[in-house]
Amino acid sequence: MTEEQALLSPEVVVQDLKENGVTHVVWLPDSETNFLYMLMKEEPKLDLVPVGREGNAFSTAAGLSVGGAKPVILIQNTGMMESGDSMRGWALALNIPIVIMIGYRGWTRHGKTQDTAAIYIEPFLNAFNIKYFLIENNDDAPRISWAFEEAEKTQRPVAVLIGDEYHGFHR
Amino acid sequence: MRTEDMLKILHQYREDAIVIPGRGGNHWIKMSTKPERDLAFRGTAMGGRSSFALGLALARPDEKIILLDSEGDILMGLGALATIADKRPSNLYHFILDNECYATTGGQPVPNAKKIRYDLLAQGAGYPSSHAFDELDDFSSNIEAILNEPGPVFVSAKVEPENVNEPIATRRRWQTRSNEQVIVDFKNALGPRAA
């Protein structure tokens, strides 16, 4: 694998969002999303909706979806855990087919992570019965489209864990 | 003022607006003549009602959205005020029914219930227009003009609490349709969103 392939480039993520017909990105930044943010800001097809707390991302996305738009949620694993009741009440209770892209802070393939944000995120998603896909580099990017298909098929939230967070989205 | 009286007045000026009736829903569904444009859900989460309305307003910029929020809900997601002010949906009319308490759980006071000014919070967050009403007469003489202002507009109204003090399992639901049905009826009434 070349150095290039080892990373998940923000261009690929933006392209995937566009190809899947995303209209709005409801988001709160995580440590490594600034390059992605700068690209999205320039993209006329994507309307950015900044929230002050991740739970509000779920209700905002639900309103967008009921109105016929196609939102995606972009948050960190910390913010996903903050959003439990909002996801229950706004996404699950209303059958909202929403893809949640989650920065996997603390993800590592080597040894034990010390980061509790990483330790608890998968048990958290499992507790809510949320299906998730892990992506670590550009080769995994098709999984983003799988997540959109799965959300549409099941009319439920589906998560994409971005396990490249400590260098992710950097060029 | 009584919530029912306030909503009766609001209803006269509704026209074709989409209404998210929140905790005024039990009164609203009895007077509404356009149930397919009412989004009254069961079992949603506290703290997200105004963000839901924002999402809807952004998805449907050509539709007027009337939100009946409540102060307990607002306090659980105050940052939503900043997001609404940031996105500035000109079609969003954000009312709150301020009964100074958590009526649905028995009437316990919300934090700083008597002194907090929600209209100032909204104004401070950046809403271009914000109003507060204690009296029905005052509300009544201003509501038509308010609904003709460009949004987002915030309107805080003091209402009498209607406390409920029964275990949740023994309460009768006022909603008559399932969430699925509400959304199906709504989508059919609105038709597809313009690209």
Ligand SMILES: Cc1ncc(C[n+]2csc(CCOP(=O)(O)OP(=O)(O)O)c2C)c(N)n1
């Ligand atoms: C996250 C969360 N915490 C607590 C509750 C319990 N609860 C149900 S209704 C309610 C009060 C709602 O107050 P408000 O929105 O002001 O409306 P009101 O009942 O006064 O009409 C509370 C605290 C809840 N449903 N969700």
